[in-house]
Amino acid sequence: MNIFLYAIIFICGTMFGSFYTLAVYRIPKNIDIVKKHSYCPNCNHKLGILDLIPILSYIFLGGKCRYCKQKIRPRYLILETLSGCAFVLLAYTLNINVYTVTFVKAIPLMFMALYFTAVVLIAAIDKEYRSINKKVLAYGICISLLYMIYLYVIESNSIYRYAIYLAIYIILLSISTFILRRFAKDDYYIDLLLYYTIMLMFMDGIISIFTLSLFIVEVLLHIIIRKITKNKNGNIPIKFEKIPLGFYLGASNILVIFMMCMANLFR
Numbered sequence: 016m017n018i019f020l021y022a023i024i025f026i027c028g029t030m031f032g033s034f035y036t037l038a039v040y041r042i043p044k045n046i047d048i049v050k051k052h053s054y055c056p057n058c059n060h061k062l063g064i065l066d067l068i069p070i071l072s073y074i075f076l077g078g079k080c081r082y083c084k085q086k087i088r089p090r091y092l093i094l095e096t097l098s099g100c101a102f103v104l105l106a107y108t109l110n111i112n113v114y115t116v117t118f119v120k121a122i123p124l125m126f127m128a129l130y131f132t133a134v135v136l137i138a139a140i141d142k143e144y145r146s147i148n149k150k151v152l153a154y155g156i157c158i159s160l161l162y163m164i165y166l167y168v169i170e171s172n173s174i175y176r177y178a179i180y181l182a183i184y185i186i187l188l189s190i191s192t193f194i195l196r197r198f199a200k201d202d203y204y205i206d207l208l209l210y211y212t213i214m215l216m217f218m219d220g221i222i223s224i225f226t227l228s229l230f231i232v233e234v235l236l237h238i239i240i241r242k243i244t245k246n247k248n249g250n251i252p253i254k255f256e257k258i259p260l261g262f263y264l265g266a267s268n269i270l271v272i273f274m275m276c277m278a279n280l281f282r
Contacts, residue, residue, distance in 0.1 A: 016113040024106045024124075025099040029069035031128060032098030036091050039139040042148055058083035069095040101269075102128065104276040122165065129158045130217045131269070137210055138265025147206040147261045156184060156209065159216040183212050207260055214268050222271055229267040234258060 034048075040056070041048050053062040060082040066072050073092045080087060105127050111120055133155030140148045163180065166172040191205040215223050237258055 020111075020113050020116065021103050021106065024102050024111075026069075027128075028099035028102030029095045031102070031132065032095035033067070033069045033091075035098065035132070035135050035139065036094055038136055039143070042136065042150065043140055043144055055080045055083060055085065057085040070099075098131075101131065101273065101276075104273070104280065108276045108279050119169075122169070126158070126162050126165065127217070130155075130162075130213075133158060133213060134265045134268055138262045138269075141261030141265075142259045145257060145259055147203060147210060149206075152206055152209060155213045159213045160184075162216060177216075180212060180216050184209070187212070203260075207264065210261055210264060214264075218268070218272075222268075222275060225271045226264070226268045229271060230260075230264045233263040233267060234260065237263070 037053065038048050040046075041051075053067055054060060055062065057080060060080070062081075066076070066081055070092060073087060073095075076087075078087050078089065078092070079085065102124075106124055109120070109123055109127075111124060133151060136151045137147055137155065140146070140151065160181075163177040167174050167177060187205055187209050191202040191209075211227075214226060218226065
């Protein structure tokens with residue numbers, strides 16, 4: 016019976032993955048992600064329900080739009096599949112099965128799904144636009160505050176740790192709002208710190224340390240690769256601020272969580 020439960024969880028994960036691709040495209044363009052119907056970005060034709068089934072629609076349509084035959088990027092299929100697998104791994108790690116599943120047991124999985132939404136959207140948008148979207152960041156902060164309340168009320172965790180995180184939120188937001196914006200300076204790095212603080216809220220110390228370590232390695236590799244590329248082509252400038260730090264931080268966090276889940280799977 017577990018296979019049916021995990022199949023349902025996988026399908027839910029693919030639906031989140033499908034939403035990620037839509038949100039990454041629409042949010043930076045200020046296009047409504049709830050009320051506006053899905054459409055082909057090439058021919059603008061409204062998509063039907065058969066065009067929106069995660070994974071299956073891509074396969075049966077041959078990776079093309081049903082109406083204009085424009086090729087669809089394979090990242091849609093990849094992200095939907097990875098999201099489905101990630102949800103199943105998380106459920107298994109949280110010991111959710113047909114014998115233990117309850118609403119209370121499912122709450123941590125729900126919070127992790129909402130957390131992954133913030134991490135993926137911030138990382139993907141930063142990769143495309145080299146900026147951390149304020150709306151998604153605000154969503155991530157709200158989710159982390161709700162998670163803080165849940166841990167304190169339901170799990171009876173100590174309030175001191177979360178009070179520290181709340182103080183960090185307030186300090187960083189104050190700096191961003193009243194100092195950097197006043198002097199018309201870029202607050203990208205403040206947003207990056209807020210992004211990492213959200214991760215600290217959801218992750219334990221080991222995962223946070225591994226995430227930060229992998230992030231540093233990825234950024235150094237990026238700089239080295241850009242340096243090598245510049246030696247071959249002098250037209251490519253190297254600017255640290257152009258590195259998608261939010262993308263690398265999010266990718267590091269997801270990769271570390273995935274590795275931890277895999278380690279738990281084969282334990």
